[in-house]
Amino acid sequence: MDVRLENLAVTDILHGVDLHAPAHEVHGIVGPNGSGKSTTLRCVYRALAPSGGVVRLGGRDIAAMKVRDTAGHLAALTQDSRVEFDFTVTEVVAMGRLPHRATPDRDDEVVAGALSRVDASHLAHRGFLSLSGGERQRVLIARALAQEPQVLVLDEPTNHLDISHQLAVLSLVRSLDVTVLAVLHDLNLAAAYCDRLHVLDRGRVVRSGKPDDVLTPEVLREVFHVRAHVVRHPTSGAPQLLFEH
Numbered sequence: 001m002d003v004r005l006e007n008l009a010v011t012d013i014l015h016g017v018d019l020h021a022p023a024h025e026v027h028g029i030v031g032p033n034g035s036g037k038s039t040t041l042r043c044v045y046r047a048l049a050p051s052g053g054v055v056r057l058g059g060r061d062i063a064a065m066k067v068r069d070t071a072g073h074l075a076a077l078t079q080d081s082r083v084e085f086d087f088t089v090t091e092v093v094a095m096g097r098l099p100h101r102a103t104p105d106r107d108d109e110v111v112a113g114a115l116s117r118v119d120a121s122h123l124a125h126r127g128f129l130s131l132s133g134g135e136r137q138r139v140l141i142a143r144a145l146a147q148e149p150q151v152l153v154l155d156e157p158t159n160h161l162d163i164s165h166q167l168a169v170l171s172l173v174r175s176l177d178v179t180v181l182a183v184l185h186d187l188n189l190a191a192a193y194c195d196r197l198h199v200l201d202r203g204r205v206v207r208s209g210k211p212d213d214v215l216t217p218e219v220l221r222e223v224f225h226v227r228a229h230v231v232r233h234p235t236s237g238a239p240q241l242l243f244e245h
């Protein structure tokens with residue numbers, strides 16, 4: 001299922017964002033602080049109604065879809081993903097099954113599988129609020145996976161994760177065969193794991209394309225205001241940035 005943003009506007013924040021993520025591709029949104037990345041995602045997972053433009057899932061305008069219908073297709077890991085009460089980890093992940101009330105017989109298996117994929121099976125019976133920041137993040141990713149979405153929207157999925165779990169989570173995301181729209185701050189990880197990148201600057205997409213075409217010294221200078229050298233990763237060949245201090 002593809003995701004298309006057409007001339008998306010949010011008053012004073014987004015000024016006509018166009019973006020297309022074809023089905024099964026991993027697309028990264030990068031940009032400086034305050035450029036509108038989270039606001040863009042919030043319009044996609046319907047935490048915010050845009051003041052203009054359209055978000056389409058599989059060609060359908062999400063504003064015309066029932067929220068439950070959207071949740072059957074799209075799961076989100078967001079900056080607003082919070083758990084207020086001390087549910088167990090299993091209970092938190094099981095919340096991802098809510099849009100699938102028609103298949104309760106599969107729920108236990110799907111929840112256990114999702115926890116295993118994020119290396120969190122050993123946490124199943126712990127209280128969510130007793131977990132470390134990185135453990136919580138992995139459990140929230142498991143909750144999104146338990147939703148069995150066709151589209152996954154991730155706002156800084158590697159937040160709080162140590163380097164080993166950052167790589168594991170992004171490899172997992174790549175292996176899922178779903179459409180992914182992810183805000184990533186680490187440009188080297190974005191280059192390594194995304195098919196396409198979209199650079200946001202002051203509420204506009206100023207560059208879209210393959211990491212090779214987007215992560216140039218000019219873009220780094222003009223958008224991020226840093227000087228960078230672009231080198232090749234010795235095994236994957238992905239562009240990697242070395243910053244001048």
Ligand SMILES: Nc1ncnc2c1ncn2[C@@H]1O[C@H](COP(=O)(O)OP(=O)(O)OP(=O)(O)O)[C@@H](O)[C@H]1O
Nearest residue numbers: 012013031032033034035036037038039040183200
């Ligand atoms: N509800 C709101 N009311 C007023 N301003 C807002 C609101 N939400 C976001 N903004 C502003 O809109 C701008 C874009 O915010 P957004 O969170 O989308 O940026 P971002 O690119 O995700 O930033 P960061 O990299 O810092 O997470 C910021 O200047 C922010 O202060």
